Amino acid sequence: MKTVSVLIRAALAAALLSCTSIARSAPADFADIEAQVTQQHDAGVKRLQEWIRLPSIAAEDIGFPEGPQHLISLLQSVGFQHAVMVETDGKPGVFATLDAGAAKTVGVYMMYDVKQFDPEEWSSPPLEAALLDKPGFGKIVMGRGAVNQKGPEMALLEALRAIQATGKKSPVNLVLVAEGEEEIGSPHIGQIVNRPEVQAALMETVGVFMPSAGQSPDGVVSVRLGAKGVIEVQLTADGELWGRGPGKNVHSSLKAMIDSPVWRLVRALDTLVSEDGNTITIDDYPQPRPISESEQAMMAEAAKRMDEAQFKKLFSTPHWIDDLDFEQALERLISQPTVNIEGLVGGYTGPGGKTVLPHSAEAKLDLRLVPGQTADGALAALVKHLDNHGFGDIDVNMSGGYDPTSSPADAVVIQAQMAVLRDAGIDPIIWPRSAGSYPGYVFTGAPLNLGAAHFGLGHGSGAHAPDEYFVIESTNPNIEGWDGAVMSYVRYLYELGK
Amino acid sequence: MKTVSVLIRAALAAALLSCTSIARSAPADFADIEAQVTQQHDAGVKRLQEWIRLPSIAAEDIGFPEGPQHLISLLQSVGFQHAVMVETDGKPGVFATLDAGAAKTVGVYMMYDVKQFDPEEWSSPPLEAALLDKPGFGKIVMGRGAVNQKGPEMALLEALRAIQATGKKSPVNLVLVAEGEEEIGSPHIGQIVNRPEVQAALMETVGVFMPSAGQSPDGVVSVRLGAKGVIEVQLTADGELWGRGPGKNVHSSLKAMIDSPVWRLVRALDTLVSEDGNTITIDDYPQPRPISESEQAMMAEAAKRMDEAQFKKLFSTPHWIDDLDFEQALERLISQPTVNIEGLVGGYTGPGGKTVLPHSAEAKLDLRLVPGQTADGALAALVKHLDNHGFGDIDVNMSGGYDPTSSPADAVVIQAQMAVLRDAGIDPIIWPRSAGSYPGYVFTGAPLNLGAAHFGLGHGSGAHAPDEYFVIESTNPNIEGWDGAVMSYVRYLYELGK
Structure with missing residues (x-):
């Protein structure tokens, strides 16, 4: 917070x-x-x-x-x-x-x-x-x-x-x-x-x-x-866990005959959110309760009292999601759950390129939670979703998190x-x-x-x-x-x- | 090589x-x-x-x-x-x-x-x-x-x-x-x-x-x-280039109102290959010429003389793509172009998690080329594909590469x-x-x-x-x-x- x-x-x-x-x-x-x-x-x-x-x-x-x-x-x-x-x-x-x-x-x-x-x-x-x-x-x-x-x-x-x-x-x-x-x-x-x-x-x-x-x-x-809850999870696709692809980094030319755990991770990630990355598409994900009138009133007041231009400058952000106006953006900020990628890491990460087919790759996610959702519920839905979509081998490590608070x-x-x-x-x-x-x-x-x-x-x-x-x-x-x-x-x- | x-x-x-x-x-x-x-x-x-x-x-x-x-x-x-x-x-x-x-x-x-x-x-x-x-x-x-x-x-x-x-x-x-x-x-x-x-x-x-x-x-x-050709390209999604999302790393809670360049990269990558990561789906990608009978004969001979089990062990790979047999896998190896992810890097890449919404992320790719394809042609198709799919802002940096040789x-x-x-x-x-x-x-x-x-x-x-x-x-x-x-x-x- x-x-x-x-x-x-x-x-x-x-x-x-x-x-x-x-x-x-x-x-x-x-x-x-x-x-x-x-x-x-x-x-x-x-x-x-x-x-x-x-x-x-x-x-x-x-x-x-x-x-x-x-x-x-x-x-x-x-x-x-x-x-x-x-x-x-x-x-x-x-x-x-x-x-x-x-x-x-x-x-x-x-x-x-x-x-x-x-x-x-x-x-x-x-x-x-x-x-x-x-x-x-x-x-x-x-x-x-x-x-x-x-x-x-x-x-x-x-x-x-x-x-x-x-x-x-x-x-x-x-x-x-x-x-x-x-x-x-x-x-x-x-x-x-x-x-x-x-x-x-x-x-x-x-x-x-x-x-x-x-x-x-x-x-x-x-x-x-109050405050949103959160879970931080690291998703790892790995050749050994998968039982396909290489168990160690191999030469990239072998991609022609060996599956790639990195492509697997990309595909799995892409099932979690809408094309624009902003709407959660995890199967049976716990739904937030709708924003209340009093919450809307608070955000209307906040939007009036805050300087949107300064806010955008502070975050180097020219547009809010969907080009929402400031009040709508603030409503989204306090009421909507998120699935964010904190970081991606896998294979060669130095300058330029290196011709390897990596044996694993990791996406670090945080999922913010609002009333109506719990940390356990969000994690369970994520795990089940991956399983449903054939990604049951992807390792889901929850490194921390907790429920929302009000x-x-x-x-x-x-x-x-x-x-x-x-x-x-x-x-x-x-x-x-x-x-x-x-x-x-x-x-x-x-x-x-x-x-x-x-x-x-x-x-x-x-x-x-x-x-x-x-x-x-x-x-x-x-x-x-x-x-x-x-x-x-x-x-x-x-x-x-x- | x-x-x-x-x-x-x-x-x-x-x-x-x-x-x-x-x-x-x-x-x-x-x-x-x-x-x-x-x-x-x-x-x-x-x-x-x-x-x-x-x-x-x-x-x-x-x-x-x-x-x-x-x-x-x-x-x-x-x-x-x-x-x-x-x-x-x-x-x-x-x-x-x-x-x-x-x-x-x-x-x-x-x-x-x-x-x-x-x-x-x-x-x-x-x-x-x-x-x-x-x-x-x-x-x-x-x-x-x-x-x-x-x-x-x-x-x-x-x-x-x-x-x-x-x-x-x-x-x-x-x-x-x-x-x-x-x-x-x-x-x-x-x-x-x-x-x-x-x-x-x-x-x-x-x-x-x-x-x-x-x-x-x-x-x-x-x-x-001969040898396959290759191009090595780094694809970068970045808030500033995009004109959306943050221009610097910001706190991950802001994902609720700010777009994510990392999700954008994931989405763009997912359009390049089939769900299993093995078939190139880049629009109008130069097609390889079909494998010839003499090439097939060479690979049949090679498959006979090589020890598949030792090969799999060397690469820690229990299965070839699509569970092909060794001869088919070798045919694929010498005849098929590839789009491989060498590495992913963006946002926080250390141990565990860190609650940031990254302003950029990079995928390092290599694309191997076979007869019928050229380095220029592959790069042009990739750039045009990204543009066609609305990802024209993603930076495509070709760091090296050349045509196949025979x-x-x-x-x-x-x-x-x-x-x-x-x-x-x-x-x-x-x-x-x-x-x-x-x-x-x-x-x-x-x-x-x-x-x-x-x-x-x-x-x-x-x-x-x-x-x-x-x-x-x-x-x-x-x-x-x-x-x-x-x-x-x-x-x-x-x-x-x-």
């Missing part, structure tokens, strides 16, 4: 609301906390930099168990009395609780892992976490994980630290779960959340939120009531953020769901049935891309810097505690 | 003829040359090793102009009075002549370039040219270019060196052309061969041959009367090798053409209309693959070692001089 949220927010340019700084406009009873936030600014930024310098990347098996260990020590330092590593079949999670003796308990979802990166694509080394000037934004920290998700997460921890430093107790108790596999599709999040002691603790919460840099460059905040607009974690944003003079755009995905289903689905949301002021961009950043000292009057982001969590926690 | 020749030869296991060593059975008048070949053995092998250690790779722009310079000095050292570099729009060629005052002049085609390699895949460093023991074969030299084509080429040069060292003159005059782009499809071979002075010199020849390691492990030699069985360069093989007690298998390709069309086509062939005893394998080798000292009674390979060229040159 992070990337697309950031991208979409970056395109919000219509509602140029003058955003009063939260830090500056804090009421009298936040004055001491605000002073403390200012006082601990440098140390907090340094803690963020140190965290960025310790990447955990599940896909590359880097930074385990140092990543969860570091998070645990951070949590302990801001008042979590209980913070432990939770083993899974994959990378460990973290479970922590902060008992403030408060009336209400709030859930927090975090990720301590970050996306893979290629240092050569960055203008500043991705693990240096350098403080740089970015024209139009001010001083930023640049590094992998800066916005996705260590910056916002550290801002929340600094809020707790500031409250504690002023001699106060957190206005809410906290139950925190963190995972180290968010970037590979959260394959074991259930093994963390469904542990009896974790589930029991979460049962006591009024809902769950994930810290997030919520502001687009114009200061506008989008509030999303929360009602009146969920406590949503309503509290609306109140904080209103107080800050921000009129958010409400989205029925993000087109991206995050594993909120573990909270919003049975048995917990909690509300779940993202929250946080501040701005950053570049998730999953080079030059990822988070704004530390803002020269843009519309967006908060580090202290404003920290204060947004202070206010949110107090609002949740009401 | 080299790779498939080597592969096919390696599978020839039927005709277990006892191959009398040429070196041993040389008639009296070759005795002094044979003694000289023995005497210069170590120095010749060392010269081969030195050449292997100097790779020229056009695809990677490595080894120019050192490669042609080195070849020129080698040619000068064995008696070529004239040896010069020939500039082209790509890598330079070499043109050389050896005037021995003989009645007949013979053309020689060489390549000084080698295929790309990945050192990690090799059991011995590919540029070390180490002398190693290979069970069942004896002492080999392992390195990139060992068999494709430096080993056989150096054996020819050592034959000339030995003749010269015994005070004799070469029995034929030689006109030699070498190129440095064979491994990228010989895009500029015409710029070498069609130069007035080169063409004029070649006009004087009785035909052209390329040195080649002609023996399979059982000693059998295949004589090919020589009559009674061509001088063919008949001379039949005589040498007969003298050595070898009953070759005759193929109408190789299923692989080499740019023989520049010699066999207008205006030269020469016969062209490959010749040479000795054995090696692994062209285009790791652990490429050429046998230096044979412990296999069926195959010649280095001295036997050198002597095969001595005999061939004398036969051509008759």
Whole structure:
């Protein structure tokens, strides 16, 4: 969800609301906390930099168990009395609780892992976490994980630290779960959340939120009531699995007498979608429920407030699918499932050509899911479809994924953020769901049935891309810097505690 | 042609003829040359090793102009009075002549370039040219270019060196052309061969041959009367070229509103061949002429003499296309054009998945051509087909290729090798053409209309693959070692001089 949220927010340019700084406009009873936030600014930024310098990347098996260990020590330092590593079949999670003796308990979802990166694509080394000037934004920290998700997460921890430093107790108790596999599709999040002691603790919460840099460059905040689900699958056609074609790469001249697993993959792929690639043609694929009137109304409002031209420029995209107008395109964005090819790889992939008949080829797909669909259902339909069409030998490896997630607009974690944003003079755009995905289903689905949301002021961009950043000292009057982001969590926690 | 020749030869296991060593059975008048070949053995092998250690790779722009310079000095050292570099729009060629005052002049085609390699895949460093023991074969030299084509080429040069060292003159005059782009499809071979002075010199020849390691492990030699043509093309679907879809990689969630160039490529590819990938469905594609009765007879004979099971094992292929029997499969191999996917690459290609909607994807194809087809005709049909089907924006880059080539069985360069093989007690298998390709069309086509062939005893394998080798000292009674390979060229040159 992070990337697309950031991208979409970056395109919000219509509602140029003058955003009063939260830090500056804090009421009298936040004055001491605000002073403390200012006082601990440098140390907090340094803690963020140190965290960025310790990447955990599940896909590359880097930074385990140092990543969860570091998070645990951070949590302990801001008042979590209980913070432990939770083993899974994959990378460990973290479970922590902060008992403030408060009336209400709030859930927090975090990720301590970050996306893979290629240092050569960055203008500043991705693990240096350098403080740089970015024209139009001010001083930023640049590094992998800066916005996705260590910056916002550290801002929340600094809020707790500031409250504690002023001699106060957190206005809410906290139950925190963190995972180290968010970037590979959260394959074991259930093994963390469904542990009896974790589930029991979460049962006591009024809902769950994930810290997030919520502001687009114009200061506008989008509030999303849910997110699409997703499955990531790798389809591999292989001579050995097929029992035809070569079992190893052979000279391409042999194509005249030997079948090609690559052509087989192309053919199989072409049965999955319509000729234009936009309509799913998988047999008996779970159907999405139709877009509702209220969802249409939200997208009509969003289309009015967003700058389509800027959006198209941001994505280097001159036309939406079927030349839809912006409102229709946004409706499609939030309501339609997709079958996307993330990548193709097989045979010779270097410059020019090489005369081989490859023994295998792989297509990496992601399938986004909307209400009415489940990860299990989508995978089962895909497998059955391939089988029906005579491609039962094609290996389908689901590397991660989960169901869509939705929360009602009146969920406590949503309503509290609306109140904080209103107080800050921000009129958010409400989205029925993000087109991206995050594993909120573990909270919003049975048995917990909690509300779940993202929250946080501040701005950053570049998730999953080079030059990822988070704004530390803002020269843009519309967006908060580090202290404003920290204060947004202070206010949110107090609002949740009401 | 080299790779498939080597592969096919390696599978020839039927005709277990006892191959009398040429070196041993040389008639009296070759005795002094044979003694000289023995005497210069170590120095010749060392010269081969030195050449292997100097790779020229056009695809990677490595080894120019050192490669042609080195070849020129080698040619000068064995008696070529004239040896010069020939500039082209790509890598330079070499043109050389050896005037021995003989009645007949013979053309020689060489390549000084080698295929790309990945050192990690090799059991011995590919540029070390180490002398190693290979069970069942004896002492080999392992390195990139060992068999494709430096080993056989150096054996020819050592034959000339030995003749010269015994005070004799070469029995034929030689006109030699070498190129440095064979491994990228010989895009500029015409710029070498069609130069007035080169063409004029070649006009004087009785035909052209390329040195080649002609023996399979059982000693059998295949004589090919031609080779398929080929074009190598890279098809790229790209958002910017298309004017739809993203102009850069964007988050995959945007697939719901943005078109995918990768799906476009998949769809376009799927129009090129039948569902099973084996029949070309490109609109108005040039049709091959039907297989002739004499070609069928040759393949019937070849099928009888070859071991199908060994062939299948070599290619890890349990079934031929359409479950054809071996004879039918071989008929298809020599007579049918192909459209092969060498490789697919686009978007994220690392381990697992990454949620991007790629802005482009590329398919690398090679299209083998048979008599009745030309490189230009095949390319034009492909481009027109894509245009007809609405894929005119897909970029078609032809990186190399040429027409098929054929020589009559009674061509001088063919008949001379039949005589040498007969003298050595070898009953070759005759193929109408190789299923692989080499740019023989520049010699066999207008205006030269020469016969062209490959010749040479000795054995090696692994062209285009790791652990490429050429046998230096044979412990296999069926195959010649280095001295036997050198002597095969001595005999061939004398036969051509008759």
